[in-house]
Amino acid sequence: MSQPAVFLDRDGTINEEMGYINHLSRFRLLPLVVPAIRRLNDAGLKVVVVTNQSGAARGYFPPSLVEEIHVLLQKILADGGAHLDGIYACLHGPAAGCDCRKPSPTLIHQAARDLGLDLSRSYLVGDRYKDVETAANAGVQGILALTGYGRGEYEYLRAAQKVQPVHVAPDLPAAVAWILADLGENPL
Secondary structure (H helix, E strand, O other), X not given: OOEOEEEEOOEOOOEOOOOOOOOHHHOOEOOOHHHHHHHHHHOOOEEEEEEEOOOOOOXXXXXXXXXXXXXXXXXXXXXXXXXXXEEEEEXXXXXXXXXXXXXXXXXXXXXXXXXXXXXXXXEEEEOOHHHHHHHHHHOOEEEEEOOOOHHHHHHHHHHHOOOOOOEEEOOHHXXXXXXXXXXXXXXX
């Protein structure tokens, strides 16, 4: 039986947006991210990260650093009683012409196949309109978080965007609260 999921962008949504994270020491979670993800886990929802990491293709850091960061992320979450059900990353640059780079829905579709997800009842939270567009392309509801690039994109780029979010949240914890309310008492 397929179930809903919450897809999360990484940089600017889960952790501080600081350009390219080219060293493990630069990876810092945003406040209250661990309890927010734990709330989703406790509700029985699958939680999946979908992220573009073109710094590897651009030579800013080795591709292995992306995996090291994801191992650290999983450890931090586990220490706080939370977990991710999957992490899907595109390591290609924008000019590569790959089919996995957001706003393509490929990473979300792959996760849906791998984890048995119901995309019609799923959400994507991100800090860029590219994430909102990805959500629409995948058939999930897009939520814009005002962390990372979110506030600037919302204030200055909103009018020019073809796809608008179903909800705008100040941060991931607020987005999680909205998602759980939207799904009702029994999300599964």
